Amino acid sequence: DPQKVLQGVIDMKNAVIGNNKQKANLIVLGAVPRLLYLLQQESSSTELRTECAVVLGSLAMGTENNVKSLLDCHIIPALLQGLLSPDLKFIEACLRCLRTIFISPVTPEDLLYTDSSVISHLMGLLSRSRYTQEYICQIFSHCCKGPDHQTILFNYGAVQNIAHLLVSTSNKVRMQALKCFSVLAFENPQVSMTLVNVSVDGELLPQIFVKMLQRDKPIEMQLTSAKCLTSMCRAGAIRTDDPCIVLKTLPCLVRMCSKDRLLEERVEGAETLAYLIETDVELQRMASITDHLIVMLADYFKYPSSVSAIADIKRLDHDLKHAHELRQAAFKLYASLGANDEDIRKKVSWGAGRHEKITS
Numbered sequence: 001d002p003q004k005v006l007q008g009v010i011d012m013k014n015a016v017i018g019n020n021k022q023k024a025n026l027i028v029l030g031a032v033p034r035l036l037y038l039l040q041q042e043s044s045s046t047e048l049r050t051e052c053a054v055v056l057g058s059l060a061m062g063t064e065n066n067v068k069s070l071l072d073c074h075i076i077p078a079l080l081q082g083l084l085s086p087d088l089k090f091i092e093a094c095l096r097c098l099r100t101i102f103i104s105p106v107t108p109e110d111l112l113y114t115d116s117s118v119i120s121h122l123m124g125l126l127s128r129s130r131y132t133q134e135y136i137c138q139i140f141s142h143c144c145k146g147p148d149h150q151t152i153l154f155n156y157g158a159v160q161n162i163a164h165l166l167v168s169t170s171n172k173v174r175m176q177a178l179k180c181f182s183v184l185a186f187e188n189p190q191v192s193m194t195l196v197n198v199s200v201d202g203e204l205l206p207q208i209f210v211k212m213l214q215r216d217k218p219i220e221m222q223l224t225s226a227k228c229l230t231s232m233c234r235a236g237a238i239r240t241d242d243p244c245i246v247l248k249t250l251p252c253l254v255r256m257c258s259k260d261r262l263l264e265e266r267v268e269g270a271e272t273l274a275y276l277i278e279t280d281v282e283l284q285r286m287a288s289i290t291d292h293l294i295v296m297l298a299d300y301f302k303y304p305s306s307v308s309a310i311a312d313i314k315r316l317d318h319d320l321k322h323a324h325e326l327r328q329a330a331f332k333l334y335a336s337l338g339a340n341d342e343d344i345r346k347k348v349s350w351g352a353g354r355h356e357k358i359t360s
Contacts, residue, residue, distance in 0.1 A: 002045060005038070009051045016058050023062040032059070032073045050090045053082065057097035060104070067104040076101065076111050080118055095125075095135040102139050109143040119156045126161050130170045137176035139160060144183040144278070154191055158184060163198050166208050171218070178212065178224045180300055181205075185231040192235035195207055195228075206232065210244050213252045219261070223268055226252045230276040240280045250276065250283060254290045257333075259299050263322040270329035276338040281340040288337055300330035 012031065016022045026032075038044050039052040057073060059066050075097075082094040101107050112118065122139070125132045140158065144150060158180065165177035184191045197206045211217075212225035229249045232238045238245060255261075255274065256269025277283040287293055303323040 002048065006045070006048045006051065008040070009035070009048060009055060012316075013051060013055045013058060014271060016055065020062045023059050023066055027059060027066060027069045032056070032075070036073060036078050039082065046085070046087045046090055049082070049085075050087070050093045053079070053090065053093035053097050057093065057100050060097060060100040064104060064106045067101060067106050071100060071107065079152070080115075081194060083125065085120060088132075091125065092129065092131045092135070093141075095132055099135040099138050103142045109145050109149065112139065112143045113149065113152060116156075117151075119152060123156055123158070123161045126165070130168065130173050133165055133168065133173045134170070134176050135172070137165065137180050141176065141179040141183050144180070147188065150184055150186075150188050151192060152195075153184060154188075159191065159194055159198060163200050163205065166205070166212075167200055174212075175218075175221055175224070178209075178221065178228065182224050182227040182231065185228055185235070187231065187235070188323070189235040189237070192232040192237035195232060196237045203297075206238060206244055210248050213248050219256075219265055221254055223265065223272070225257060226256075226269075227272050230272055233276060240283055243275075245283070246286065250287060251290060254287060254293050254296075257293060257296050258291070259296070263319070263326060267322065267325045267329045270300070270333045274329070274332040278336045278339065284337055284340060293333075294337070297333060299332045300326040 001066060002013065012026065016026060035052045035056055039049050039056070041049075044052075056079075060070055075253070079094045079098050079101075085091055085094075102112065122136050126136055138152060140162075144153060157204055162177050162180050165173050166181075168174050168177070181195065185195060185296050195205050200208060206229065209225045209228050212221050213229075214222070217225075226249050229238065229244060230253075233240060233242075233249070240246075250273070253269050254272035256265055257273065259266075261269065277287050303326055305321045
């Protein structure tokens with residue numbers, strides 16, 4: 001009875017939401033092959049196929065072992081086949097599940113590129129809804145690792161297809177589109193040179209990125225925009241003395257190093273700033289006198305805080321995890337700051353000495 005099967009899948013969905021133990025139990029009981037079978041059967045109703053995709057997506061949100069089990073059952077080809085359906089809700093459910101699988105560290109990114117027609121089809125689906133835009137951009141940004149992937153996405157029109165999403169009414173879509181450009185442009189002159197000349201609604205992309213650097217925007221958006229402009233600058237697409245670098249990008253990244261930011265944001269801000277100024281002495285000088293940056297970096301060595309001063313064990317655990325990353329980011333930025341100028345090196349030495357006195 002199709003109706004009973006549908007109700008069974010819905011019950012399964014309700015049982016596993018937010019319950020990792022139930023997810024693991026279902027996988028052990030062999031639910032995944034059955035769900036995939038129902039998802040791929042043309043005789044299954046669209047509603048049933050959609051519910052199957054939703055349950056599989058929920059299972060993928062569990063542990064890494066869950067994702068491995070799904071991959072072993074060849075879930076990716078089944079979901080990619082589902083994207084050929086004319087039904088938008090089913091397509092969105094398949095994309096949501098694919099997104100969850102591809103952002104897992106256990107999923108090889110190359111699985112997205114085994115069939116070139118997949119990239120082309122995904123580009124075509126970008127116009128279907130804000131959900132397809134959000135999920136596809138997220139898939140692209142997580143699966144773009146290195147020049148080979150950048151070239152494939154670039155050749156299939158990623159820049160042109162994604163650019164207009166930067167002015168979407170959905171903040172999530174704008175953020176995911178921005179992340180796509182940050183990985184596409186990284187150490188890639190071809191992409192960076194192209195981005196400089198792309199216009200959306202009469203505005204060039206660098207101007208749009210600068211708007212996203214403003215303080216009223218979410219911190220993640222500010223950081224990612226700064227990464228885009230940094231990559232374009234390092235690739236030679238934007239001059240190092242351009243106002244968008246000197247007056248906007250550099251001050252934004254220095255701001256991200258302040259102690260009122262989250263530890264993760266401070267790490268990313270310092271590493272991006274180190275990359276921006278690494279080869280340009282004028283940017284190094286400018287950074288060294290912006291907002292007491294050198295003294296600010298001394299604070300990177302204060303983590304983890306003393307155990308006795310922290311009652312919250314979760315906070316201590318968080319500090320311990322990020323202490324190494326903070327120190328590494330600070331050393332990278334110190335190295336970039338002092339790469340070419342003796343006066344800056346003296347300031348860095350003074351800042352480090354001041355830190356040593358404070359900590360001792």
